[in-house]
Amino acid sequence: xxxxxxxxxxxxxxxxxxxxxxxxxxxxxxxxxxxxxxxxxxxxxxxxxxxxxxxxxxxxxxxxxxxxxxxxxxxxxxxxxxxxxxxxxxxxxxxxxxxxxxxxxxxxxxxxxxxxxxxxxxxxxxxxxxxxxxxxxxxxxxxxxxxxxxxxxxxxxxxxxxxxxxxxxxxxxxxxxxxxxxxxxxxxxxxxxxxxxxxxxxxxxxxxxxxxxxxxxxxxxxxxxx
Numbered sequence: 001x002x003x004x005x006x007x008x009x010x011x012x013x014x015x016x017x018x019x020x021x022x023x024x025x026x027x028x029x030x031x032x033x034x035x036x037x038x039x040x041x042x043x044x045x046x047x048x049x050x051x052x053x054x055x056x057x058x059x060x061x062x063x064x065x066x067x068x069x070x071x072x073x074x075x076x077x078x079x080x081x082x083x084x085x086x087x088x089x090x091x092x093x094x095x096x097x098x099x100x101x102x103x104x105x106x107x108x109x110x111x112x113x114x115x116x117x118x119x120x121x122x123x124x125x126x127x128x129x130x131x132x133x134x135x136x137x138x139x140x141x142x143x144x145x146x147x148x149x150x151x152x153x154x155x156x157x158x159x160x161x162x163x164x165x166x167x168x169x170x171x172x173x174x175x176x177x178x179x180x181x182x183x184x185x186x187x188x189x190x191x192x193x194x195x196x197x198x199x200x201x202x203x204x205x206x207x208x209x210x211x212x213x214x215x216x217x218x219x220x221x222x223x224x225x226x
Contacts, residue, residue, distance in 0.1 A: 037087045037088060037116070038087070038088050038116070038117050038118075038119065039085070039086070039087050039116075039117070039118040039119070040084075040085075040086040040087075040088065040096070040118075040119050040121060041081075041083045041084075041085055041086075041118065041119070041120045041121065042057065042075075042083055042084040042085075042086060042096075042098065042108075042121045042123065043082055043083040043084075043120075043121065043122045043123070044084070044098055044100065044106075044123045044125060045122065045123070045124055045125070046103065046124070046125055046126070046127065047124065047125075047126050047127070051082045052100050052103065052125060053077050053079075053100075054077070054100055054101065055075075055077075055084065055098055055099065055100040056098075056099045056100065057075050057084060057086060057096060057097070057098055058096070058097045058099075059088070059094060059095075059096060083120075094110055095107055095108065095109045095110065095199060096108045096110070098123050098125070100125060102127060102128060103125040103126065103127060103128060104125055104126045104127075104128055104209070104211055105125075105211065106123045106124070106125055106143070106211040106212075106213060107199070107210070107211065107212045107213070108121060108123065108212075108213040108214075108215065109189075109197055109198065109199050109212065109213065109214050109215065110197065110215050111195060111196070111197040111198065111215075111217065117148060119148050119150075119215060120148075120149065120150040121146070121150065121213065121215070122150060123213060124144075124211075125211075126211075137181075137206055137207075138178070138179045138180050138181055138182075138206060139180045139181075139182065139204045139205060139206060139207070139208045139209065139210065140176065140177065140178050140180065140208070140209045140210070141158075141176075141177045141180060141187065141204070141209075141210045141211075141212055142174070142175065142176035142177065142209070142210075142211060142212075143158075143174070143175065143210075143211050143212040143213045143214070144169070144172070144173045144174050144175070144213050144214075145158065145169050145173045145175065145189050145191070145213070145214045145216060146173055146213065146214075146215055146216070147194070147215070147216050147217075147218070148215060148216075148217060152169070152171065152172050152173030152174075153169060153173050153189075153191050153194070153216055154169055154170060154171045154172070154173060155168055155169060155191065156168065156169045156173070156175075156189055156190060156191035156194075156214075156216070157169075157189070157190050157191070158175045158177065158187065158188070158189045158214065159187070159188055159189075159190070160177070160180065160185045160186070160187055161185070161186045161187070161188050161198070162185075162186070163185075165177060165179070165180060180204055181204075182204055182205055182206045183203075183204055184201055184202065184203050184204070185202050185204060186198055186199065186200050186201070186202070187199045187202050187212065189214035189216065191216055193218065193219055194216040194217065194218055194219055195216065195217050195218070195219050197214045197215060197216055197217070199212070
């Protein structure tokens with residue numbers, strides 16, 4: 001029995017409250033979620049390597065095409081380090097869209113990202129008025145392939161799966177694919193000793209240029225113990 005003060009008669013220094021258990025459970029859940037967060041440090045530059053402030057950052061979807069988030073996330077630009085720090089509760093695979101007024105948008109795809117990972121991204125955006133138009137019948141996809149530490153991935157392959165349309169990256173990790181017919185594609189990036197990263201059900205429209213970055217994660221079967 002509890003006395004009127006909510007104190008067990010045999011407890012000298014302990015008090016009982018029916019509200020304690022839910023609070024403890026909530027704290028444990030919050031701690032678990034925090035331990036599964038992925039930290040993204042996103043630097044955005046224009047074509048002249050000048051930092052771009054005032055960007056919108058949206059979580060677009062998981063790799064199965066299910067959209068998450070309800071619009072842009074508010075991220076305060078870190079002027080000292082010149083990047084946008086973003087912490088996400090993730091389930092290993094997602095895509096982030098970066099956009100700024102007057103600039104082309106960039107889509108960054110992630111797969112096999114582990115909880116507590118810190119990923120660095122340097123994204124290049126172009127002024128919309130100087131973006132070149134190539135064709136009214138086809139589209140272009142261009143971007144970069146990096147690993148999680150933001151090292152370029154040269155000789156990686158970016159392919160529109162189920163087709164022969166694709167390109168290899170250069171020494172800087174850059175690729176460009178031209179002459180893409182309109183349609184819905186799965187776009188994948190591959191490199192030896194790395195897991196495949198891909199976007200499903202990506203809709204390509206004619207007379208469009210898409211900027212897509214792929215972040216590759218090492219394949220654990222190829223990691224050697226020191």
